[in-house]
Amino acid sequence: MRSNAVPLLGSLCRRAAQAGGRAVFVAAVRSTLLLGVAGVIWGGAPIFAQGGLLLTQAVAAPMSRQEVAERLNLVPVFAIVSQNGTPVVANVEREGRTIQVASFWLDQNQAQQALQQVKAKNPEVGQQAQVVPIPLGYAYEKSEEERAKNSDLYFEVVPRAADVEAAKQVLKETGQEVPPEVIGVPLFYGRSGEGLLTIEQDGQEVVPFFFDRNDLKGALDRAAAQNPEVVGKTQIEVTSLAIVVERMLAPDAQEDVQKIAFIPPRASLEYVQSLVRSATPQPNSPATPQPQRR
Template sequence: MKSLIRWSATLGLLGSTLLTSWFGQVPKALALPEAEVIKVLQGVPVFTITTEEGGPLIATLEDDQKVTQVFMSQEDANQFLAKLKANQPEIGNKVKVQPVSLGAVYSFALANNTETESLKFAYIPMASAVDSAKKVLSDNGQQYQGGVPLFTLRGGPDNSILTIQQDDKEVIPFFFEKAPIQAIAEQMKKDQPDIAETMQIEVIALENVIGLLQNKDDAMLKQIQLVPSQETMEFIQEAIKSQQNQGQ
């Protein structure tokens, strides 16, 4: 663990304060090229409700704002669809849960954010992650401000964000659940107790991370790695297994 753990001062701008640029309200001039932003987001499956034509299920609010939901949890998406079928079968029976990468959602957001019309995305976090985030923030004297919580560690000599050596490169991991980052913190208490005393788990909204990608010109941002929840990792493994079986 000693050789794997480092601290990145580059992401010092990340914190609990919400950035002004939220995902779904994408500025025209991106700090990182669109392809690089998509690359950071590509490895995370999310779940949408799609129509028979393959487009997203869109709700129109009272102010005529069009909104579509993006679920971090397949189970939550399935539960939403079950309620929709029960309460509005004329709609629910014509839509389905569709997995798609977060990178594809981002690309779709870019394409549907124009001066005349924009489609907003309501990102639905896992309830368990929100509960963990509220506890962490409360312990740090802060409050949950909404958004999809990501968990990381901050500490070390410069109170910096955790980085991890992965093969021949360093990555800056952000976890969709608290448990993995808690496990890293516990291991560091054994391996690097002096640094462990300075550490604390920190909650950062996914929307803030994407906002930073949109607004900050820094090559280090390419090292961000979003680590899906255990539920989503199991979905990925099942999808890979299914593809392998089809290939055979």
């Protein structure tokens, strides 16, 4: 296996590299509703209820790839990019042919470890490379475009190791007969006999799918005081990002897929927000010109 760079996602990644991986992520997030949902979940006790999502629903028009990408844009992923901002891909031998794999990590630390491997195996590329955050939706949308042009190019989201282990535990606890490796990128959600767990946000019903099981558990713990009956009969289950996206795009998509919200790992989003804060000039900072007394 060797690594090189290809002109994939070039524009956004160049901007991210030039900005040191800071404000470009936030600038690309267009859905204030999803930001509001994340704030409600993490900032206080969310109002949980039970809905009937993905049960017997009227069939509606499927979501477009752009609409799905907008839902995914709140989720930061981390890419290894070269000096000119193009993602570094790995050339992998598979079934007698060479394919190119573009990886996007949900864990910033795992991305940094992968960068060290690139530096060891290909110093010429690795020496000038860096890890930058980009929105998952943008990576998904542009990767699909590039995939249509090049069948040997594959898009890979690398899950966090802790989430994979949590998915295995949930599968064991719930008796789901699904091999953990089939899940890929796990998503965690709440369910009772009445349907999937929903959140009320500004009069709208939202169905959250969490990338981090601990974030879902924390939200349930905070909501227990206000919604003990709902929370008490809720069970945490696991599915995969690929399955949820497939249902959103399906020709026979049910109308409630419009309510799906992806909740990123809190740690990842807070890391990106810290980058943004560090890049934002503060009042009376040395970078801010001060009025001169005459």
